[in-house]
Amino acid sequence: MxxxxxxxxxxxxxxxxxxxxxxxxxxxxxxxxxxxxxxxxxxxxxxxRPTTVIRREGTKWTRPEQGKLKVNVDASIEQGSSCYSIGMILGDHTGGFLEGKTMKFSRMATVMEAEASAIEEALEWIVSKGVTEVLVESDSQLAVQAINGNASFQLEVGHNIDSCKSILAVRKDICVRHVRRLANRAAHCMARIPCELNACVNVMIPPRKVLDSVVYDASIDE
Missing domain, CATH: 1.10.20 (Histone, subunit A)
Structure with a gap:
């Protein structure tokens, strides 16, 4: 602290x-x-405490299987600004926070473009760290479907999608799936951490807002 x-x-x-x-x-x-x-x-x-509240499936972060890791990633576009940020968190089967990273880019981007870029950066981060057996989660259903699908994308996100597919084709131990926004809140908080333009911040100790989400995710089972 x-x-x-x-x-x-x-x-x-x-x-x-x-x-x-x-x-x-x-x-x-x-x-x-x-x-x-x-x-x-x-x-x-x-x-x-006993509760009668019924949670919608997929509204809470779930732990990966023992021996596997999980990276949650999200993008945040600043309204009225020509830049966007992305945040990612590496966690394990205990719900522990292993490492985080946030990046900020000084260019205009659509939501789809920012989310696809975030997943691409997350995959490259995983490869650079040399970790294996990793599940990547994003709350962008369109980006995840594009990466896991067979269709070719010629729009502004085409190069991001192709890059993700190339990494996944080589790394069969990495997969990408969609989760609801509520199950991705810690990554969303990470994307909002202050960061210089066109730079990145590696986070070993989670800031308070991120920590609150991590503790909540680790403390309550579905």
């Missing part, structure tokens, strides 16, 4: 030119940690 506070206030200095004292940063991080502990205790307590 302290490391995340340092990173957070560093961004405040870079982007908003706001400077805080070390004492303020430490006290703020301790307060955030206490609030997080309270939030976690509420989630755990609520999971123990």
């Amino acid at each position: 302290t490391l995340w506070a340092i990173w957070f206030f560093r961004n405040k200095k870079v982007w908003d030119n706001k400077i805080v004292t070390p004492d303020f940063a430490v006290n703020w991080s301790l307060k955030q940690l206490q609030e997080w502990k309270i939030a976690v205790s509420k989630v755990i307590d609520s999971s123990k």
Whole structure:
């Protein structure tokens, strides 16, 4: 939590030119940690209570099988801005957060283009990390169908789709599937983490909003 506070206030200095004292940063991080502990205790307590609520299938993140990994990926387009961001999270069968990554691109993009680009970046990230047996999840049904289908795409997303298909043709241990948006909330939060244009941020400790989603996903079974 302290490391995340340092990173957070560093961004405040870079982007908003706001400077805080070390004492303020430490006290703020301790307060955030206490609030997080309270939030976690509420989630755990609520999971123990009997409930009659019926969840729609696929509305919650599910853990991969033991020995396999999962990457959730999402894109976020800033309204009125000529840029978009993508976020991805690598998790395991325990529901643990292994690593995250966010990227920001300074170019206009349609929703389909941004989502297809996000899946492509996620696949390239997996390959670069050398991990195997990975399930990639995206809440873009159109992009997932295009990647898993046989049709050729000549639109603006054609090169992204073809790139994804090429990777999957070689890596049979990687598959891509669609999930509902509610099952992809942590990746959505990751895509909204501040990042410099045309750059990426590798995240080893999840920020608070991402952490809240990860804890929720790991604490309550379907």
